[in-house]
Amino acid sequence: MVENLVIIGSGPAGYTAAIYAGRAQLNPVVFEGFSAGGIPGGQLMTTTEVENYPGFPEGVQGPKLMQQIRQQALRWGAKLITDDVIAVDFSQYPFTVASDDLLEVKTRAVIICTGATAKRLHLPGEEKFWNNGISACAICDGANPLFVNADIAVVGGGDSAIEEALYLTKYARQVHLLVRSNCLRASKTMQERVFNHSQIHIHWHSSPISVEGDRILRCVQVQDNLTGAVSDLAVSGLFYAIGHTPNTQLFQDQLELDEAGYIKTQGKSTATNIPGIWAAGDVQDYVYRQAITSAGTGCMAALEAERWLSQRRLSPVGGTPNFVSSVA
Ligand SMILES: Cc1cc2nc3c(=O)[nH]c(=O)nc-3n(C[C@H](O)[C@H](O)[C@H](O)COP(=O)(O)OP(=O)(O)OC[C@H]3O[C@@H](n4cnc5c(N)ncnc54)[C@H](O)[C@@H]3O)c2cc1C
Structure with a gap:
């Protein structure tokens, strides 16, 4: 079986991508992570009050906010797997994503939202x-x-x-x-x-x-x-203020990264150098690094993936991908 979309990471970027992809009926599979690169729910699980996320005039506890975004992703049909991705193969299509529990998933598209870790x-x-x-x-x-x-x-x-x-x-x-x-x-x-x-x-x-x-x-x-x-x-x-480490070790030989290890995205999109793979949130952003910008790029990635997949439905899955531009 080949999945439509695998999302790696469960911070604001990953769950937001899952909400949008779920609503677009892509039945996304989300690897939430377990211990690699942080904890399920991402960086906000390690904080108390979040005072700048829109919609919460009195502030909200980080874990509560993430629990609510997670619930919203579940409501729209995201399949959540609480496990670390330990290997990916983006050289063959459909792509392969393998997790710690030896679960290997074939997928037509991937959104990477593995975040970054403050030093x-x-x-x-x-x-x-x-x-x-x-x-x-x-x-x-x-x-x-x-x-x-x-x-x-x-x-x-x-x-x-x-x-x-x-x-x-x-x-x-x-x-x-x-x-x-x-x-x-x-x-x-x-x-x-x-x-x-x-x-x-x-x-x-x-x-x-x-x-x-x-x-x-x-x-x-x-x-x-x-x-x-x-x-x-x-x-x-x-x-x-001594820097962040993007959680990109997994992708080092597979995707184009910048000198600091962040995934490079193209122009105003979240597209990586491989069509069918997008990156959202702190894993590709060393400038803003906020929950709302991560959620925003998670939304962008899901919309871009959905458009790209709709175009590809015209050709059979498998073999070499028809590498049209992934930017909608
Ligand atoms: C203490 C603290 C307080 C903060 N407070 C605020 C605030 O008040 N307001 C604000 O806007 N921002 C705040 N931030 C920043 C905000 O948390 C981040 O910008 C945001 O969480 C980034 O979201 P993300 O989805 O890109 O990644 P992250 O939140 O970093 O999540 C990354 C996810 O990827 C998963 N992952 C990593 N590797 C793997 C793997 N191999 N397989 C599977 N999953 C994997 C992790 O488990 C995690 O779920 C704070 C950050 C910290 C550390």
Whole structure:
């Protein structure tokens, strides 16, 4: 049996693609994941309040939001399999997707929504304060009352770190930017914005080595990388801006990826370099990285897949695919 569409991943992108594909009567099969690249439901399962997803004026708990999107996908007939995909073969058509439980599925189309994982430092004390003082997303968590009019620290020296630091000045009293070397990797324009900002203090040659607090985060121990001296920085927030790792190891020899490992998509579409394969959400987006943009691209991918499959119904399944452009 050949499935119409396999969706890999169960964050906002994967489940949204499943809702649209289900409504288009494609009977999508969704591999939700199990332990590879996060947990079923994706990154929002690891957070508490989501305050910026439309439709929830009072905010919503991340796991509750994902549970509701999952229910909506089930309602429209998505077949959910809680298992990791461990291998894919995109060189033969129909494509093959194999899961950890040795389930091998042949499919006419695939949407990849395996997300990305924020890099963490795994400092002593980090687990206790993760989501309660430590965050990897200023846009998501900056307005948390914990950080309003407070002193906070941002770790990193690239464009993302500068963006996070600048964004956080809307809420925080003072932002301490901890840079491990004596220079920023960010663009000159971004550097100037941070150098000239009265609320941002840059600590050169500085790395956080542990965090402390009681009910909430109170202090970050910072090491001077030149002298080895350790000092206490009194802050109630620590933001990691040290990059993300896209969950694309599976696709390395199969699809075109960029230097950082993100799946390359074409133009304004979610099409990859292989017709019949689309990518949505954080796995192809290092710019916005939000639940709503992931859901949006999940919708796009399902619409593009549905149009492409409708066109292909004219030719028999099997053999070499008729590689017309996958962009509708
Ligand atoms: C702590 C935290 C708080 C956040 N808060 C907010 C917020 O308030 N607002 C907001 O808009 N955004 C927030 N974000 C960002 C948001 O969660 C992400 O942008 C969004 O979840 C990305 O969705 P996605 O569907 O692309 O991927 P993800 O949510 O990363 O999901 C990826 C999915 O792929 C699955 N997977 C991975 N590998 C495999 C495999 N081999 N086989 C099968 N499945 C696989 C995983 O199990 C997971 O289900 C937050 C992120 C974090 C970490």
